[in-house]
Every structure is written in structure tokens, then in C-alpha cells.
Amino acid sequence: MRKLFAFKNKLFSKIFLLMSISVFVPLGLLGLLSYDKSKNQLESVTSQLLQDNLQLNAKQINSFFKNVENEADKMVASRELRNLLGEDIPSSYSHEVEFINRMVDVVIQLKGTYELYIFPKNIASYPNYWNLIKLSKVGPDSEYFQRAYQLQRKGIWIHVWDDHLNKPIFIYIRAIFTNNQKPLGIIALQIPDSIIRKELASPSSFKNYMFVMVDDQNLVISHPSAAAYMKTYVPEESWYKAEMPLSEVGWKLIAAVPQKDVSGSIDKIKTFTVWIVAGSLCLIVAFLTLIVRSFTIPVKNLVRQMAGVRIGRLIPYHLVKSREDEVGQLIRGYNQMILGMLELLHTTKEMESEKRQLELQTLNHQINPHFFYNTLDSIKWRAESVQENKIAAMVTKLANLLRFSLNNGEEWTTVEREIEHARNYLDIEHLRSNRTFQVYVQVDPEILKMKVMKLMLQPLVENAIKHGVSHLSDGKGKIRLTAKRREQDIIFIVEDNGPGIHVPLALNLNETTDNDSPRGIGLSNVHKRLQLHFGNDYGLLIDSTQTSGFRVVVRHPLSHPYSD
Known part of the structure; x- marks a missing residue:
């Protein structure tokens, strides 16, 4: 491989490098862009999925809360319950036992899916009943009861920690009033956190998808792990998260999923793609090596043969097998050239010495x-x-x-061809000097086919490069070429933004031009040719008013369209 990619093997190295870059760079960029696009798309889809799923589950939780509230409204409307709570306070133990039995019947009749607790207004007057219905951390002296009485026909939701279940629970508290708005008592529906969490549905494609409920202070009130209860919720950086408010004021439902659950598939695809691309690149390198060598080795051997030509070894190149491609054509052309040279040498040696000079002169003229x-x-x-x-x-x-x-030997051409000739010269200068400059060409279409004298513009643009834009930094030079009709004349204008000239330039036939002065020789030659053909009214005019740059105007008489 060191010999293959040796410095002397320039042709192979250049072709192999160019072909490799043309394959590897687009392939690598395509893989990178595809992966990045897939990742962004997946993140966008995941975010939308989180939001949609969260919206659906928030709606489900709100519906659950609403169903509980409707169930509580039906209980509050019970005539038996109102009548029982509206009776006088029991005056004896037996009366209280009778109250308890009747209350048990009412609770059994009203009780639905959740645990039901009923508190008379003056619960302290029912000591035995109060001992039977202890509610987790909520009692008659609780602020929640007072708020429920104040809200009248609207209940409140609270959450507390249940030491018996070792989990948080949710309680809905609703006040009971008579038709005259006299408070009778309180009903409380107790719902374990696990029942509410059963209402939540997570996408089956994410194993670690998680729902969290927080209150208005961002404290956790429902979490897959009970140990997180009443701790401040801090989202992890490596998780995608979305949140949505619930109907209960201040509460929010949060959905979160680890980024690795989302990007895991992409990582597998990336790893698989890397291996596929790496294997493909190895095969491409092997094929490129074979293909490039099939072209460069014959060319390299041919170059070695040509080096022998320089020292007089005229030996044809012999291919192992004939080739019909361009390399074969090149070698056949080389062999024909060698055979022709050998034949010419053989013929030349047979010529008489006194005729050699004459024959060489004849050949030169032919x-x-x-x-x-x-x-x-x-x-x-x-x-x-x-x-x-x-x-x-x-x-x-x-x-x-x-x-x-x-x-x-034709001395005339058209405006179109003359400008094309100048453009060809400018293009060569671009390629030859590796310097960049801007060229602007503006031609009146009416004069494209008009007959003009040949080789006028090329010396002018040559001067513009040599004495103008070549003195500017790369990319700063500008040359403008304009051709237009003015009455019965054709006007050519060549201008550049170079340093200009600071001495007068003699262009009259009767004046002498200094060969060392800048821009003088080529301009004077064109000027004299024009005046010799068309008289003193025609020729070149240098704009002496230019403060910077150089501008020359060529005046040429209008003629008939040129015909070949």
C-alpha cells in the first residue's frame, strides 16, 4: 500500500482521492443528515405523542373527578339522609345507637364505589358515632369542613397520607344543606391513589412511561412510588416531559418518559448503519483501487516509455491485451506516433546530406x-x-x-466573435494565473453580426490584466467590456479598476510611444491599425478624467453584417 500511494504515483493518488471524496463525503453527509433528521422527527413525534396522551389522560382524570362529584350530589340529595341529619340530637345512649343503626342503613343504601363518611353538623354531640367513623387526618375541626360549608353546593378535593394504606389518598368533601340552606352535615368520599392511577393509560411502546400529579406548589400528590409523596417535583434532564392543568385548581398532570426509551431504537439503527456504511466503504475502496489501477498503471507505463523517447529510445508500448477504451486509444495513438517517428528517422537517414536543409525548410513550410x-x-x-x-x-x-x-489570413470578423475571442483570452488568464477577477460584458444585440477589424479587444483586455487588476489583491479586480452603436459608429469600451496611469499616453500616429511606459504598446498598435484602415477620425481615446482605474474607448465605423 505504501508503494501504491507513494508520492511519485501522483496520478493514482489524485484520481483515487477525488473519487474517494466524491463517494465518501456525500455518503457520510447523507448518513449524518438522515440520522439527525430521524432523531429530530422522532423527538417531535414523541413530544406530540406525550402531549396527545397527556391531554387524553387529563380528560380521563377530569371525567373521573366529575363522576365522583356527581355521585356525591346524588347522595346529598337523599331525603332519608337529610331527614336523619335534621332530627334532634340524641339525648341518650339508646337514642344514639338508634341513630347509628339508621345511619348505617343510609350509608349502605347510598354507598357506591368509594368509601363514604357522613358527619352530622354537631359531631361532638355524637361521641359513639364519631368513634366509629374516624377519617384519615380530617375531622370536624378541619379547615376543609369550614370551607365546604362556605362553598355550599360545591365540594372540595384534598389529598392526605394514609398511614394504614401507607399511600396517599384523595378525599372529596361536600356539605349537606336543607332546602332553606341550613347546614346539616358533611359527606366525604375517600378514594385511594391507586384507583385514580388506574384511570391513566400509558403507551405500550414505552416501558418507563410515567404519570405524576402535583399541586399548586409543585409538590407530588400522586406518583408511581409512594415515597415521592409531598416532595418537590424536579424533572430529570434525560427525560422528555409534558404537563397539563386539571380541573381541580392548581393541580397538574405530568407525563414523562426517558430519552433512552425514545432514542434506543435510533441508537440501534445508528450502530447498524455505521457497520453497513463501514463495510460498504471498504468494498468501495477495493473497487476504486481496482478501477483506478486499471487506468493509471497503463498510463504510468506509457509515461515511462515517453521518458525513454526523450533520450532517443523509440520503442512502441505493448499491451498484454488490447483495450478499446480511451486508454487503449491513447496507447495506439502513442504507438502510431512512435512508428511514424521511426519511419521519419529512417527516411531522414537515407536522404542526402546536401538536401537535408532544403527538405527541412520544405517541411516547415508545409x-x-x-x-x-x-x-x-x-x-x-x-x-x-x-x-x-x-x-x-x-x-x-x-x-x-x-x-x-x-x-x-482573414482580417475581418464579427462583433460577436471578437468579444468571444477576448473572453477566451480572459478565461485563459483565469486558469493560468489562479487569480480571480470579475468580468462584465454588455453588448448591444443589434451589432452582434456587424463586420469589424479582428484582434482589437484582446490587446486591450491584456493591458487591463497586466497593468490593472494584476496589481490588486485576489478577487478585487474588475474588468468591464461594453459594445454599443452610436449613430454610424460602433463603440467599444474597456475599463478596469486598477491603479490607472499617472503620465500622458501618446496614441497619435505622428507621436512616439515609449516602449517602457505602462499600457502603451498594445494600445498604440490597435490605434494605428484603426487609423490606417479608416482614417484619423477613428481609433482609441483614453479617458484622462479618471481619478482611479483605466478606461479606453475604441471607435470603429459601422459596416454591413459579416458573411462567411
Whole structure:
């Protein structure tokens, strides 16, 4: 592996690195985003589930309380109970025993699901009866009884600790009045906490789902663990929690579930996904290595062969088996080139020495520019085959520049092609210097096909780069190219935001241009060509009013549309 990824093996390393990044980074980001999205979605769903379940259970508890209150209202409305409590206080033990027996019958008749206690208004006058109906921590002198009498037709809910059950209990206290609003007594319905908790329904998918009831001071009044009674409720950080007020003033119902119960499935999925992704990446690395080596090894051997060409070893490259892909085409092209070179050398050696110079001159005159273009295309193709996109782009732009410059000696072109030529040059400068600058082009569509003199704008934008934006920090340079019609002329404007010039620039044919002065040579050349073709009314005009940057205006006569 050290040899495989050695520094000298640049092509393999670059291709492998690029392909690995193009696969690993998206795959890793996709896994991370998917997990994060799933986690957030699960948390959102859990929160909504808690809220919905809590709302349902709060409604159930409120309904339970309401049913108890309705049952108490029916008891209070009992005529037998009112008549019994409205009788005179027993004057003897036997009368009190008779009262107790009758009260037992009434309690048996009225008693429903819960324990029922009935207290006459003057309970102290019923000592034997009072000894029979001791209610947990609640008595006639309790403030709750006084509040119940004050509320009249509305009862109150309280909670106390029952030492016998060793659990909290809930008591509903309701006052009994005559039709004339005379107080007769109190009824109390005692309900164990366990009965109320049976009304709560938790989702079966969460094992540790928990309900807690707290009072207006955030003290626990109902909890799965009785030991938490009357302790301040402090939610744990690792739990999801939701709360909702109950119909009883100040009481709240809280639902909570551990985060690990929610994220446990996600953690398992994450672990499984990590292993799957890791295994997949290992397979991808193996396949990438095989694929990249199938391309880079022949190219590497071909480069070794080409190194031998530099020292005169013209030996064709022999593939173990023929390949029809681009690598095979490259090797066949190389072999054809070597065979052609060998043939040329053989032919050259047979030539007479006195004719060599003449034949070389003849060959030089017979060079076809298209061979040069084809060679550039070959370089571009080879650069693309090793993913050197920057070299390929530069070669393409250079071929376009040369093709435009030669063009069979044609001196004329169109506005559209002239601007395209300038853009190609700017693109090459972008790629060559690795410096970034902004280019703005604005062209009047009406003049795109108009005939103009060739190679006017490229020297101007070259000056704008060399003497303008190249002196600015990277990314700060700006070049603006404008082409428009003004009456019977075509106006080109090239401007940059460089440091400008601080000396006059001579552009008149009768004046001499200093070759060392900035921006002078290319501008003077274009200016003279325009004046030679069209007269002194045309040429270049430098804007001397610029305080910063540089602006040159080209005036060219309007002509007929260009036809090839």
C-alpha cells in the first residue's frame, strides 16, 4: 500500500482521492443528515405523542373527578339522609345507637364505589358515632369542613397520607344543606391513589412511561412510588416531559418518559448503519483501487516509455491485451506516433546530406495549422483522461485563440466573435494565473453580426490584466467590456479598476510611444491599425478624467453584417 500511494504515483493518488471524496463525503453527509433528521422527527413525534396522551389522560382524570362529584350530589340529595341529619340530637345512649343503626342503613343504601363518611353538623354531640367513623387526618375541626360549608353546593378535593394504606389518598368533601340552606352535615368520599392511577393509560411502546400529579406548589400528590409523596417535583434532564392543568385548581398532570426509551431504537439503527456504511466503504475502496489501477498503471507505463523517447529510445508500448477504451486509444495513438517517428528517422537517414536543409525548410513550410489544432485536442483529451480539467480548459481556450488569430489570413470578423475571442483570452488568464477577477460584458444585440477589424479587444483586455487588476489583491479586480452603436459608429469600451496611469499616453500616429511606459504598446498598435484602415477620425481615446482605474474607448465605423 505504501508503494501504491507513494508520492511519485501522483496520478493514482489524485484520481483515487477525488473519487474517494466524491463517494465518501456525500455518503457520510447523507448518513449524518438522515440520522439527525430521524432523531429530530422522532423527538417531535414523541413530544406530540406525550402531549396527545397527556391531554387524553387529563380528560380521563377530569371525567373521573366529575363522576365522583356527581355521585356525591346524588347522595346529598337523599331525603332519608337529610331527614336523619335534621332530627334532634340524641339525648341518650339508646337514642344514639338508634341513630347509628339508621345511619348505617343510609350509608349502605347510598354507598357506591368509594368509601363514604357522613358527619352530622354537631359531631361532638355524637361521641359513639364519631368513634366509629374516624377519617384519615380530617375531622370536624378541619379547615376543609369550614370551607365546604362556605362553598355550599360545591365540594372540595384534598389529598392526605394514609398511614394504614401507607399511600396517599384523595378525599372529596361536600356539605349537606336543607332546602332553606341550613347546614346539616358533611359527606366525604375517600378514594385511594391507586384507583385514580388506574384511570391513566400509558403507551405500550414505552416501558418507563410515567404519570405524576402535583399541586399548586409543585409538590407530588400522586406518583408511581409512594415515597415521592409531598416532595418537590424536579424533572430529570434525560427525560422528555409534558404537563397539563386539571380541573381541580392548581393541580397538574405530568407525563414523562426517558430519552433512552425514545432514542434506543435510533441508537440501534445508528450502530447498524455505521457497520453497513463501514463495510460498504471498504468494498468501495477495493473497487476504486481496482478501477483506478486499471487506468493509471497503463498510463504510468506509457509515461515511462515517453521518458525513454526523450533520450532517443523509440520503442512502441505493448499491451498484454488490447483495450478499446480511451486508454487503449491513447496507447495506439502513442504507438502510431512512435512508428511514424521511426519511419521519419529512417527516411531522414537515407536522404542526402546536401538536401537535408532544403527538405527541412520544405517541411516547415508545409506544416498544416490543423495539425497543431489536432495536437492541442490530443493534449486536451489526455488532460481530461487524467481529470486535469484546468489544463484541458486552457488548451481548449488556446486552440480557439489560435484558430481565431490565423483564420486563413482573414482580417475581418464579427462583433460577436471578437468579444468571444477576448473572453477566451480572459478565461485563459483565469486558469493560468489562479487569480480571480470579475468580468462584465454588455453588448448591444443589434451589432452582434456587424463586420469589424479582428484582434482589437484582446490587446486591450491584456493591458487591463497586466497593468490593472494584476496589481490588486485576489478577487478585487474588475474588468468591464461594453459594445454599443452610436449613430454610424460602433463603440467599444474597456475599463478596469486598477491603479490607472499617472503620465500622458501618446496614441497619435505622428507621436512616439515609449516602449517602457505602462499600457502603451498594445494600445498604440490597435490605434494605428484603426487609423490606417479608416482614417484619423477613428481609433482609441483614453479617458484622462479618471481619478482611479483605466478606461479606453475604441471607435470603429459601422459596416454591413459579416458573411462567411
